[in-house]
Amino acid sequence: MQIENTFRAHQIPIANARENREHLELLEGWMRSYQPETLFDPHGRLRDELRAAAPSGTRRMSANPHANGGELLEDLMIPDFTRYAVPVDAPGRSTAESTRVFGSFVRDVMQANAGRFRLFGPDETESNRLGAVFEVTDRASTAEIYASDEHLSPDGRVMEVLSEHLCQGWLEGYLLSGRHGLFSCYEAFIHIVDSMFNQHAKWLKVARDIAWRRPIASLNYLLTSHVWRQDHNGFSHQDPGFIDNVVNKKADVVRVYLPPDANTLLSVGDHCLRSKNYVNVIIAGKQPELQWLDMEAAIRHCSQGASIWRWASNDEGTTPDVVMACAGDVPTLETLAAVDLLREKIPDLKIRVVNVVDLMALQPQSEHPHGLSDADFDALFTADRPIIFAFHGYPWLIHRLTYRRHGHDNLHVRGYKEEGTTTTPFDMAVRNEIDRLHLTADVIDRVPGLIERAAHVKQYVHDKLVDHKRYIGEYGDDMPEFKQWRWNR
Amino acid sequence: MQIENTFRAHQIPIANARENREHLELLEGWMRSYQPETLFDPHGRLRDELRAAAPSGTRRMSANPHANGGELLEDLMIPDFTRYAVPVDAPGRSTAESTRVFGSFVRDVMQANAGRFRLFGPDETESNRLGAVFEVTDRASTAEIYASDEHLSPDGRVMEVLSEHLCQGWLEGYLLSGRHGLFSCYEAFIHIVDSMFNQHAKWLKVARDIAWRRPIASLNYLLTSHVWRQDHNGFSHQDPGFIDNVVNKKADVVRVYLPPDANTLLSVGDHCLRSKNYVNVIIAGKQPELQWLDMEAAIRHCSQGASIWRWASNDEGTTPDVVMACAGDVPTLETLAAVDLLREKIPDLKIRVVNVVDLMALQPQSEHPHGLSDADFDALFTADRPIIFAFHGYPWLIHRLTYRRHGHDNLHVRGYKEEGTTTTPFDMAVRNEIDRLHLTADVIDRVPGLIERAAHVKQYVHDKLVDHKRYIGEYGDDMPEFKQWRWNR
Structure with missing residues (x-):
């Protein structure tokens, strides 16, 4: 059977030479066809004249410095990134x-x-x-x-x-x-x-x-x-x-x-x-x-991977009723707009806002070098308060990263759940229930005892969702109160 | 600026015709260049002779039956799959x-x-x-x-x-x-x-x-x-x-x-x-x-998506000390070999074996139509016993599918954790700690009170892991006791 120049050459052409004498002879004939006596001396060493033909030093394929790029790597000259900072006089206005x-x-x-x-x-x-x-x-x-x-x-x-x-x-x-x-x-x-x-x-x-x-x-x-x-x-x-x-x-x-x-x-x-x-x-x-952090705050935040946004929270000095967490630009916007709404409608509700910029901070320290210690994680997210987490991606990624954390059973994640079409930015959030209105409703549903006294806020949320759908149907654009919202606290 | 035949044609060439008179004139000139008066009658209707040129019925592009394949779909003629069944006289022998x-x-x-x-x-x-x-x-x-x-x-x-x-x-x-x-x-x-x-x-x-x-x-x-x-x-x-x-x-x-x-x-x-x-x-x-189920058992198992393998379990009539769950062929093999080892070394340990063939059965019914009800899930996995789950893929996928289940906090998943190389089949399992020995150790670590009386079993496990590494280093093949293991109960 022809093996050379066919698909069979991709397989093992002689499989059983150890036990099968005929196979052994085929293998020997094949190997001898390369004329090993012209390549090796009687001791089995490669002949000197052939050895001399091989390149030496960095001309050897295995030692080519371009194949071990780190040898050639020079650090980048990086300008001071703080020179490019956007001025942020107050969070969430510009x-x-x-x-x-x-x-x-x-x-x-x-x-x-x-x-x-x-x-x-x-x-x-x-x-x-x-x-x-x-x-x-x-x-x-x-x-x-x-x-x-x-x-x-x-x-x-x-x-x-x-x-x-x-x-x-x-x-x-x-x-x-x-x-x-x-x-x-x-x-x-x-x-x-x-x-x-x-x-x-x-x-x-x-x-x-x-x-x-x-x-x-x-x-x-x-x-x-x-x-x-x-x-x-x-x-x-x-x-x-x-x-x-x-x-x-x-x-x-x-x-x-x-x-x-x-x-x-x-x-x-x-x-x-x-x-x-x-x-x-x-x-x-x-x-x-909207821009949230000036450069000083941004450096502090990014260096930690996740931190409490003090200026958005009202739980300082006490335990929060709810932790509003967010990761990603749109989830951060919707979370802060929800916090704004909640603080207006239910002023005595104690809210902590946590932003996550380095997703790996969520994993246990044992799983990822950037992971927060359990003590630090609990300090941010608490071990026992409801956490409403608005996430940029598929929501279960957050569960997957945090399932070993103490507060995990109290964690409710909103994210993209494969609902989409050509529509307005706010409607994309609404379709996936990650918008400020749904987040507000999530807080009311999950903070113990809140549903009894915040029924009117939930009604307000539902009414606004109806208004939103009618408005985009008519104007093909988001309602000005959603588009133009600013953080004014 | 040239727009036609350049990259600019991919953008919006005239953006502001509503407010800008000059843009409006450009737009009008462009539109008139198509000579609409030759295409439409004075009422704006497409001229009859042009309308007549369009194909009708299924010759219309939008109505081509090949573009709505379901219209042409015929069910497959499928032979009775049970005719191809492998005979399985007893589980795990052939x-x-x-x-x-x-x-x-x-x-x-x-x-x-x-x-x-x-x-x-x-x-x-x-x-x-x-x-x-x-x-x-x-x-x-x-x-x-x-x-x-x-x-x-x-x-x-x-x-x-x-x-x-x-x-x-x-x-x-x-x-x-x-x-x-x-x-x-x-x-x-x-x-x-x-x-x-x-x-x-x-x-x-x-x-x-x-x-x-x-x-x-x-x-x-x-x-x-x-x-x-x-x-x-x-x-x-x-x-x-x-x-x-x-x-x-x-x-x-x-x-x-x-x-x-x-x-x-x-x-x-x-x-x-x-x-x-x-x-x-x-x-x-x-x-x-190894083959586990005869055709009758296979049909019953696959129709449910996940079920207890009674012949491998010894907890019937009582609550199990541990649930050994598995999904995938290699994890199933390693789980059953671990069960065999545990039943030999710790005969009074009550073990339930659950195999999952339809991964979607793990999700809550609210998330996937194949999801088991919480009652059925708890019946299989219990709500409070340790579950050692050997999974074919990345372990966190199981956590992601089950994080809302009652027993989730007791769930310990082994799977592929990105440890691999060219090596023996059993060593691949060992490197990812999904092999029978690590699974046995997981059970000992997680069943309350077991570690005190099963220390010798854990020592046996550790000794065997050393033997394994030495053996594959010498022979490039798995130890016969692992390769040739059969279910003999």
């Missing part, structure tokens, strides 16, 4: 586009690191509001360039191509050979590279245990144009599940951040660009959105 | 290759349904032990066919190509146009189509609410060559996380099955091929493995 602010920082990183930093992404650099980078570089293209093209050149360092696979592959190769980069992508479509991410994370896990492998730069994802703001694209563009896949991988190689505004994004972004040997996933908004 | 048994059934489905059933997959039909289908059909190829090729023809109905993307796309098109199919794939590499699966699941969710859309055949995945048996391929081929992605989608369109042996695979497979409008994921072994 707006900014977080990724646009971050874009100026990325621009200056690219400026300072020509030759060792590239930005990768499908054709969404402008759409993701990172266009500032085109002040210092172009999109790379080696094809013909037309007069009508913009920011296109053969030496551009923005790698744009409408293939997430290519972006991922290019970036992996760039990192593995000792450089730095950032992959910016629509959140839903990063799932396209789930399998490639898996293999890179496995590689990082194994490489850690190989002494001669030097650490490489982290693989940084900036996911924006996220699930909550696909106003025109709709259901097909709504999928926050990439991070579910990411956290399946070994805790010591994955990090997930959900900065709620521009200054927290700057702080997190700076941290990720400096890190090594991780996969960092940052999810951030690109639309104009 | 072995079979589950997917090979299933292959004979698939062969006869293909035989009986020429023209409306195809098998899709990367070049793994033989490797996944489904080769029986080549008795009745070939691999499809329209390229030149060589004498050395086997089972290749232009009208073959096995669609093999080493691209999971193509397989998925072909199958989706085949289903959407009214036919049936099965996608067989290595478990780790089905992640490649995560994003395509997401979109198909979204399509199914939306199509359910569109009255004129007729149900189509389910998208059936058979995942084999799974995480626990990548003895030669190693870490890169070990990833059971596709189902984590699957269960993020709407409960009414996704189903996940883990048949532990051949007869349960036949029963589940028959059920999936008959179903409509779902995505069914079946994970099953292809290696020779």
Whole structure:
């Protein structure tokens, strides 16, 4: 039977030479066809003249420094990220586009690191509001360039191509050979590279245990144009599940951040660009959105991963009746609007607001190096009070990260539950019951004894939900009281 | 600025015609360039001669029956699956290759349904032990066919190509146009189509609410060559996380099955091929493995999704000291071997064995139509006894599905925790602490009061783990007592 040049060559052509004499003879004939006597001396050593033909030193394939990129890695020159801070005089009054602010920082990183930093992404650099980078570089293209093209050149360092696979592959190769980069992508479509991410994370896990492998730069994802703001694209563009896949991988190689505004994004972004040997996933908004923390507060918050937002809470000096937790920009907005409503309607209700920017802080310390100690977790979330957690992604991810925590039985999570369409931003929140009105109702339902005295607030919530549906049906836009809400405490 | 034939045509070329007179004129000029007066009569109606040019009836694009495949769908002719049953005289004594048994059934489905059933997959039909289908059909190829090729023809109905993307796309098109199919794939590499699966699941969710859309055949995945048996391929081929992605989608369109042996695979497979409008994921072994249930028992078990294995339990008539739960072929093997060990060493320990074949049975009834009622769940798992759950995939998936159940706080899950390499089958289990020895130790640690009187059993476990590591280091194979273990009760 023919084996060479057929599919059979992929199998084991001679399986049983140890027991079968005929197979042994076939194997011997095959091996002898390579004329080993011309390759090895009578002692079985490779002949000197052949040994001399092999390259030496770093010319050996196994010792090529580009195949151990950490050997070539130089730290990035990173400008002081606090210089890009958005002024926030009071929380929740002014707006900014977080990724646009971050874009100026990325621009200056690219400026300072020509030759060792590239930005990768499908054709969404402008759409993701990172266009500032085109002040210092172009999109790379080696094809013909037309007069009508913009920011296109053969030496551009923005790698744009409408293939997430290519972006991922290019970036992996760039990192593995000792450089730095950032992959910016629509959140839903990063799932396209789930399998490639898996293999890179496995590689990082194994490489850690190989002494001669030097650490490489982290693989940084900036996911924006996220699930909550696909106003025109709709259901097909709504999928926050990439991070579910990411956290399946070994805790010591994955990090997930959900900065709620521009200054927290700057702080997190700076941290990720400096890190090594991780996969960092940052999810951030690109639309104009309320800003919460000035730079001092942002640094303090991001360094801890999760903290109490004192200015939004009214439980200081006592135990809270309810903990309102949030992670992600839209959940943070809706949580604070719910807190505002609750504090107005039920002023004696003691509310604590906790924001989570580093998702890994939720896991036990034994599971992830960023995990809060149980004492610190209980200090934030309490061990026995209702926790209403508004989360950017699928709600069960929060349960999965916290199921060993003391307060877990009191934890009620709202998140994306695969309800979506082309609709208004507030209606997306309503459909998934993560909006300020549903969160308010959740608090009333879960704080012991509250339902009896807050029935009118619940009625108010239900009435407003009816008003909302009627209004968007008529105007195709959100009610001004929801769109224009500001934190005024 | 040039808009036509440039990237700018992808944007909104005239954004503000309502307020800006100049923009309005531009818009009017553009619209008039289409000469509407030649297309519409003075009343604004499409001219009759143009209307007449459009096709009518099912020639209209929107009414093409192939675009509403459910209209064309005919039920499969499915042979009686019980005819393919593997004889199981007693549980856990004889072995079979589950997917090979299933292959004979698939062969006869293909035989009986020429023209409306195809098998899709990367070049793994033989490797996944489904080769029986080549008795009745070939691999499809329209390229030149060589004498050395086997089972290749232009009208073959096995669609093999080493691209999971193509397989998925072909199958989706085949289903959407009214036919049936099965996608067989290595478990780790089905992640490649995560994003395509997401979109198909979204399509199914939306199509359910569109009255004129007729149900189509389910998208059936058979995942084999799974995480626990990548003895030669190693870490890169070990990833059971596709189902984590699957269960993020709407409960009414996704189903996940883990048949532990051949007869349960036949029963589940028959059920999936008959179903409509779902995505069914079946994970099953292809290696020779112990068989547990005869066909009668398999049907009873699969119909319930999860049930007590009475023959393996010794708690009948009393409350168990521990519930040993399992889902998946390798976890089932290790659980039963642990039960055997425990019953030998600690005969008065009351053990209940629960096997889960339909993962969705674990979710609350309110979350998934297959979910057990709380009463039924408590009847199986108890509300207050330790549950040691050996699971095929990442362990937190079980926590995520059960966190609302009464017994959740007593639930200890073992599964794949991203520890792997090229190693022996038993060592893969040991590295992830899901093997019979670790499961035995888990029981000793978690049944109240047991640690005091079972210290010698725990010592035995630790000694055996040392023996195991030394043995595989020397022989590159598992110890005979682990390989050859049988259920002999």
